[in-house]
Amino acid sequence: MSSVMAKYMTIQKRKFKHGWKVAKQSRICYLFLLPYALLFTLFTVAPVCMSIYYSFTYYNVLEPARFIGLTNYINLILADDVFLISVKNTFLLAAITGPIGYIMSFLFAWFINELPRLLRAIMVLIFYAPTISGQVYMVWALLFSGDSYGYVNAWLMQFGIIDEPVLWLTDVKYMMGVIIIVVLWMSLGNGFLSFVAGLQGIDESQFEAGYVDGIKNRWQELWYITLPNMKPMLLFGAVMAITQSFGVADVTMVLCGFPSTDYAAETVVSHLIDYGQYRFDMGYASAIATVLFVVMILCNKAVHALLRKVGT
Amino acid sequence: MKKNRKKILRKRKPNRSIGGDIGIYILLILFGAFFALPLVYSICTAFKPLDEIYIFPPKFYVKNPTMDNFADLFNIMGQSFVPFSRYIFNSVFMTAAGTLGNVIFCSMGAYVLSKYQFPGNKAFFAMVQTALMFSVYVTQIPNYLIMTKLGWIDTYLSIIVPAFATPMGLFLMKQFMEGIPDALIEAAKIDGAKEGRIFVRIVMPMVKPAWLTLIIFSVIAIWNNRAATFIYSEELKTLPYALQQLILGGVSRAGVGAAVTLFMMIVPITIFLMCEGNVIETMASSGIKD
Numbered sequence: 218m219s220s221v222m223a224k225y226m227t228i229q230k231r232k233f234k235h236g237w238k239v240a241k242q243s244r245i246c247y248l249f250l251l252p253y254a255l256l257f258t259l260f261t262v263a264p265v266c267m268s269i270y271y272s273f274t275y276y277n278v279l280e281p282a283r284f285i286g287l288t289n290y291i292n293l294i295l296a297d298d299v300f301l302i303s304v305k306n307t308f309l310l311a312a313i314t315g316p317i318g319y320i321m322s323f324l325f326a327w328f329i330n331e332l333p334r335l336l337r338a339i340m341v342l343i344f345y346a347p348t349i350s351g352q353v354y355m356v357w358a359l360l361f362s363g364d365s366y367g368y369v370n371a372w373l374m375q376f377g378i379i380d381e382p383v384l385w386l387t388d389v390k391y392m393m394g395v396i397i398i399v400v401l402w403m404s405l406g407n408g409f410l411s412f413v414a415g416l417q418g419i420d421e422s423q424f425e426a427g428y429v430d431g432i433k434n435r436w437q438e439l440w441y442i443t444l445p446n447m448k449p450m451l452l453f454g455a456v457m458a459i460t461q462s463f464g465v466a467d468v469t470m471v472l473c474g475f476p477s478t479d480y481a482a483e484t485v486v487s488h489l490i491d492y493g494q495y496r497f498d499m500g501y502a503s504a505i506a507t508v509l510f511v512v513m514i515l516c517n518k519a520v521h522a523l524l525r526k527v528g529t
Numbered sequence: 530m531k532k533n534r535k536k537i538l539r540k541r542k543p544n545r546s547i548g549g550d551i552g553i554y555i556l557l558i559l560f561g562a563f564f565a566l567p568l569v570y571s572i573c574t575a576f577k578p579l580d581e582i583y584i585f586p587p588k589f590y591v592k593n594p595t596m597d598n599f600a601d602l603f604n605i606m607g608q609s610f611v612p613f614s615r616y617i618f619n620s621v622f623m624t625a626a627g628t629l630g631n632v633i634f635c636s637m638g639a640y641v642l643s644k645y646q647f648p649g650n651k652a653f654f655a656m657v658q659t660a661l662m663f664s665v666y667v668t669q670i671p672n673y674l675i676m677t678k679l680g681w682i683d684t685y686l687s688i689i690v691p692a693f694a695t696p697m698g699l700f701l702m703k704q705f706m707e708g709i710p711d712a713l714i715e716a717a718k719i720d721g722a723k724e725g726r727i728f729v730r731i732v733m734p735m736v737k738p739a740w741l742t743l744i745i746f747s748v749i750a751i752w753n754n755r756a757a758t759f760i761y762s763e764e765l766k767t768l769p770y771a772l773q774q775l776i777l778g779g780v781s782r783a784g785v786g787a788a789v790t791l792f793m794m795i796v797p798i799t800i801f802l803m804c805e806g807n808v809i810e811t812m813a814s815s816g817i818k819d
Binding site for chain 2: 236239240243245246247249250252253254255256257259260261262263264265267268271278325328329331332334337338340341342343344345346347348349350352353354356357359360368402405407410411413414415417418427428432433434435437438446449450452453456457459460463464466486489490493494499502503505506509510513514517
């Protein structure tokens with residue numbers, strides 16, 4: 218019996234020694250990661266954990282947070298009609314602008330890659346300009362202005378398509394349509410730029426080998442050579458598309474007003490801003506953020522599973 | 530002429546159809562116009578005299594371009610309580626320091642995460658990726674509490690240091706570093722190179738397009754940061770904050786507002802062109818891959 222024990226102990230010891238040895242060998246790795254890990258923990262992980270904790274409390278920022286269990290979540294699902302509208306809008310936005318924006322980002326990056334060099338730089342600038350300028354989307358408020366001063370109204374009336382100005386940004390019927398256009402206009406962002414950079418890195422010799430192996434047209438080349446080489450960037454772009462399309466708030470708040478007519482343009486994030494920054498209910502806002510967080514993680518998982526099939 | 534055409538034809542990739550190329554050009558021009566529209570509008574507006582800004586029916590293009598808006602802008606800037614050069618310095622300093630740290634820390638972390646196996650590797654990266662999904666609007670209060678504990682409120686540090694460790698930066702760098710063949714790093718090790726040297730001499734040059742892109746992301750993010758939550762002292766405030774105060778002056782400042790929009794874009798666009806020009810150029814030199 219004791220011999221069995223002794224054997225078990227030596228195995229455990231060896232295991233521990235091995236683990237320690239691996240960790241020691243990786244010391245340099247931890248050293249490289251340390252500065253990032255420290256700051257990331259302090260300025261990202263800690264605030265996220267605190268927010269998730271606040272979601273179980275009543276916290277008005279002035280008084281200390283008071284633990285109230287699941288009350289915020291129960292209210293959110295059962296008692297908040299506006300939240301349901303915001304969920305509907307956010308899903309609509311995510312379902313449309315997410316995939317379209319993502320595919321557009323890749324296609325335009327790929328098309329631009331075919332151009333001569335100087336032209337390429339100019340085109341990348343034009344498509345990325347909405348992201349560079351940060352605030353320029355406010356111009357859309359003028360373009361879609363509801364009176365006949367609005368450019369869109371003025372043009373449509375000039376061509377006789379409409380007789381009187383359309384309230385693009387305040388009429389419940391048109392709001393989301395306009396928002397979708399503007400969000401799509403802004404969707405060639407960070408993912409797009411990473412695609413442009415990624416396409417530059419693909420080795421020319423692979424394409425040359427492709428010509429020899431009988432790749433007939435650009436679409437075959439895209440599927441068999443370009444896309445498999447771009448997998449890491451495609452993943453990055455997908456995550457960017459998810460965070461962008463689920464996070465829409467500034468655009469609706471600036472264009473449709475805040476709150477918008479009948480809350481018809483309320484998104485989950487603008488709902489969260491309403492509670493967090495105007496009604497001083499951080500606990501409730503954190504609960505909204507946590508729900509959104511879980512939904513986005515699930516969406517991310519699904520997209521990863523899809524991307525694994527690329528190029529096979 | 531004939532020679533020229535031959536040259537163009539030779540440069541074309543052999544499996545590209547001419548019809549497809551024309552289609553791509555048409556598509557790019559159409560969509561390019563749509564994407565450029567608001568940008569062109571803001572540029573035009575910045576040069577419009579005040580009566581043209583409020584003209585009815587509204588005109589898209591500028592008829593009598595004038596520099597008045599910019600003259601007014603610089604005039605108001607000159608009357609500012611804190612000299613405007615101070616705001617510009619604050620913004621430039623924070624942007625430069627934050628971007629430098631961001632590129633270095635993210636690249637170092639991404640290098641070991643993508644090229645070495647060690648306990649905790651996968652879990653850490655999964656955490657970084659997940660962190661991207663959390664809404665920044667609710668983390669502002671906890672962030673403020675942390676800043677207070679550190680005593681960094683109302684200092685440059687409150688803007689610069691958090692900018693060092695962005696989840697997006699690490700994610701981007703890691704995705705690009707995955708493409709570097711392990712054999713290359715092994716070979717360098719056999720030749721006696723230490724990790725630090727491999728990182729600086731081999732890995733970083735190979736992912737030049739990635740860190741140039743990260744510089745663009747970082748500069749845009751920090752430059753447009755109004756930093757209004759963490760900084761209160763007038764002499765530490767940033768340019769976007771100060772400029773925003775200027776244009777709150779009402780209808781008569783509409784022209785100045787347009788000038789401000791354009792003025793704020795000068796730095797990001799310059800950085801963008803410098804970096805992106807290099808990204809596009811690196812193509813020829815990044816030959817080593819397996």
